[in-house]
Amino acid sequence: MRKFKTESKKLLDLMINSIYTNREIFLRELISNASDAIDKLYLKSLTDASAQVDQENLAITLSFDKDARTLTVSDNGIGMTADELEKNLGTIAHSGSEEFKEANADKQGDAVDIIGRFGVGFYSAFMVAKEVSVVTRAFGSDECLRWTSDGIEGYTIEPVAADDPAYRETCGSDVILTLKDNTDDASYDEYLSEYTLKDLVTRYSNYVRYPVKMMVTKSRQKEKPADAGDDYKPEWEDYQELDTLNSMTPIWKKHASDVKPEEYNEFYKSTFHDWEDPARTFTLHAEGALEYDALLFIPGKAPFDLYSRDYEKGLELYSSNVLIMEKCADLLPDYYNFVRGVVDSADVTLNISRETLQQNRQLQAMERRIEKKITSELESMRDTDREAYEKFFGNFGRGLKYGIYSSYGMKKDELAGLLLFWSAKNEKYVTLQEYAEAMPEGQKAVYYAAGDDRDRLAKMPVVKSVLAKGYDVLLCTEDVDEFCFQAMRDFTAKGLPKVYADDAAREAAEKAQADGAEAETEDRSLELKNVSSGDLDLASDEEKKAADEAAKANEGLFGAMKDALGDAVAKVTVSAHLTSADDAPSSVSAEGPVSLEMEQVLSAGPDAAQAPKATRVLEINAAHPVFAKLQAAEEAGDKDKLALYTSLLYDQALLTEGLPVADPVAFAQNVCKLM
Known part of the structure; x- marks a missing residue:
């Protein structure tokens, strides 16, 4: 026996026990080696007239013997001489394939695809085998050789006699694995199964360029006997057939x-x-x-x-x-x-x-x-x-939004154009670009409302007030929407009609267009605004002035209402967007980075106790008849009635926003008191 060197023994142990994490890939490695051997023979046939190869017969064959517990991987490739066995198998981590590739780099082309690289794939066989034999005959040689090793001490190389059943008449190699005995932790019998071998070939080596063949068991119906009666029942029989397991061409x-x-x-x-x-x-x-x-x-x-x-x-x-x-x-x-x-x-x-x-x-x-x-x-x-895209977005759009949020907005340029949102104005899904292109002149932001139900969002007083101004509102019903918009901050719309600095510039552009020039466009950054935030800035100058005057005139009233609500709100003020008796009597908005919707999502998470809270503002509609009732209660000094009205208005505003009231029992009792 030829001994492995001490260093080689250590390396071999590393190959078998440490490098590969999944033992079933041994078959992939052996099939790859067989494919390389066939490629080498094929390349030799391109440069050596004496090497005639029948391409149709080039193949890799698997066979197994359950009684002998052997699995064989055969090829009709170039084979190996005694020196090549010594060099390729006796020297661990020497890659004959890599050496061959380097020597024939200018000849390979697309017809040859040598896979091997490190010279260690062969030794993966010892993960499942207690002994490995390689019976090989090199192209042009009359000698058939057998390399045998237990993967521990060393190996032997000896000639194979012509009367030996393992003797090869033609060039190529047979790698014969004698499988390990089963243990409580591992069953090696599975590699003596048609099903397992077919599965491994399909999974790992399905696209090796040469056919991987194996005798497989199939079933067929027997011919009906000529003397069979009308009551004859069809009979079936099993038979063996050499089948190609891989598809070869990817x-x-x-x-x-x-x-x-x-x-x-x-x-x-x-x-x-x-x-x-x-x-x-x-x-x-x-x-x-x-x-x-x-x-x-x-x-x-x-x-x-x-x-x-x-x-x-x-x-x-x-x-x-x-x-x-x-x-x-x-x-x-x-x-x-x-x-x-x-x-x-x-x-x-x-x-x-x-x-x-x-x-x-x-x-x-x-x-x-x-x-x-x-x-x-x-x-x-x-x-x-x-239509197909909207279906796709329904399946996977959530992940795109999360991609913007998780990247802190860094991916918004790549992903924002792919997002879809429901348009309250047009009652269909639109992109942010389509929203921007449909904006009326003078609109400077993208408005959206976030919640859990589209129909409820459409009925919100603040949404109706924004729509009444002629602006569309995107109705967002996924919990990630608010976080996505917060991360984006703004959206850059492409190719919008140019906004001119003054009338002179606009008139000059209009004259140029009349003379045949194309209309000027520009990319414009649009802020993303939640309609429930307190900084929409949609009120006209007259509406702002009226709200300011009402707030100053009723400072005492709003102070008393704030006292009645305590820490539930940061302040009570006059609404600039609820301006008629037909609008809601009150609404709740949020100041600062945490919106009402974001607070609701965070409060449902695992760290609800530490989740940040929105800074809430109760906005009162000064044009609503209820406001007069509030003023009357404050003038009469009826603190109990004012507190009752304030609590009801606040809880009513929360319910309208789709938010839970802090104390449902108290709310019900207050309604009964009012009745």
């Missing part, structure tokens, strides 16, 4: 024009276990310093666990058609976590186990390009198929 490597939509749909449903066709399918091919192909899908519906902690984002990452990671999270930003697909690149720098990557900057470059492609496709869907 669908993402084909030109999009050569693939039918149904084929993409079927690939998506079978690969990602979805019952519905994807809402959108698109491909990406990148060239340059980092080349890769991507096939991406936007699902037709949201997974049930999309917004749970257990949901894992990520794209399938392949290198040279071999699956490296089932979910590479670094290829997608969180707000596009719903996207599914595959990315294949031979250029990514893998770690030694081929389970993770070494260079984050490669992933970052790919992620940026993929992100831009997804954004572009969503914009196209928004503009060309609005």
